Amino acid sequence: MNEIPEVETMRSVLQRDLVGRRVKLATVTVGKLVKPHKSAKEFRTALEGHAIKEAQRLGRNLVFLLDNGHRLVLNAGSGQILMAATAKVTKPKFTQLVISFDTTGELRVVDPKGDARAYVAKPPVEGEGAEVSKFARLSVGGDGLALRKAINELADVGIDAIEDQIGWDRFAAVMRSRTTPLVEVLTDERIFSGLGDLYADEILFSAGLHPTRSAESLTTIEIRRLHRSFLEIIADAIKHEGTSFEDAPWTDPYGKAGSYQKFVQVFKREGQPCFQCRAPIKRVTSKTHDTYFCEKCQA
Numbered sequence: 001m002n003e004i005p006e007v008e009t010m011r012s013v014l015q016r017d018l019v020g021r022r023v024k025l026a027t028v029t030v031g032k033l034v035k036p037h038k039s040a041k042e043f044r045t046a047l048e049g050h051a052i053k054e055a056q057r058l059g060r061n062l063v064f065l066l067d068n069g070h071r072l073v074l075n076a077g078s079g080q081i082l083m084a085a086t087a088k089v090t091k092p093k094f095t096q097l098v099i100s101f102d103t104t105g106e107l108r109v110v111d112p113k114g115d116a117r118a119y120v121a122k123p124p125v126e127g128e129g130a131e132v133s134k135f136a137r138l139s140v141g142g143d144g145l146a147l148r149k150a151i152n153e154l155a156d157v158g159i160d161a162i163e164d165q166i167g168w169d170r171f172a173a174v175m176r177s178r179t180t181p182l183v184e185v186l187t188d189e190r191i192f193s194g195l196g197d198l199y200a201d202e203i204l205f206s207a208g209l210h211p212t213r214s215a216e217s218l219t220t221i222e223i224r225r226l227h228r229s230f231l232e233i234i235a236d237a238i239k240h241e242g243t244s245f246e247d248a249p250w251t252d253p254y255g256k257a258g259s260y261q262k263f264v265q266v267f268k269r270e271g272q273p274c275f276q277c278r279a280p281i282k283r284v285t286s287k288t289h290d291t292y293f294c295e296k297c298q299a
């Protein structure tokens, strides 16, 4: 699972270890990974020889600013981004991209399901940038808006809990414009990026709101509570370096697991007692996802 806390954990590790290093070679084994390019060769040519100046993030995308002002974008999808100390370390099955540097070590993109993406984006020509989505335009701070404007492919990435620093009033405008259930609003990638089922469930539990309530029915006090939980849960999960379940063993690029699973209140806890009130955790199933909640705490 690569949601904002996991991708942010990867970003901070890679910011520490990749900045200042120059790409020597990029080896692509599955062309689909670099699909935004005409060919793997085009991708390689755009990347090789350039040094990495900064590691940024927007939603589930890692963005590496290169020394020529272009940006390498990596979206691991459901796969993994791993660092290997040397090229001799055995490559995991489904390794689709290997980037080596002028100093020792390699970055590898491992993508069993084939939903990862890698590309080098040029800054758009003045006046030719893609239109930023109406939700993303609510961004007020951080690097969110600048990244969407710099990378056409990211123009419609939904609101990022960290990078967009959206205040409660703008958050309220989003909620008041949606008649759909809260859990669907939070997991709609066009509106909010990188929350996923786990963090959406935990945010709603923390805010004491029932997941099937319509977003527009919230009172001002409830919206303020939801906004606070939205920021706090994501910040907390970043502090604990993401979530790694036994059946979804996420790790950072060096194989270190996250620890937020120790703090999870409802996600995948159906039938187990709520840590707050002891009532059994419930699950509702929709076409797109399973939602976990406490009937008593989220009445």
Ligand SMILES: [Zn+2]
Residues within 6 Å of the ligand: 274, 275, 276, 277, 278, 279, 294, 295, 296, 297, 298
């Ligand atoms: Zn409860």
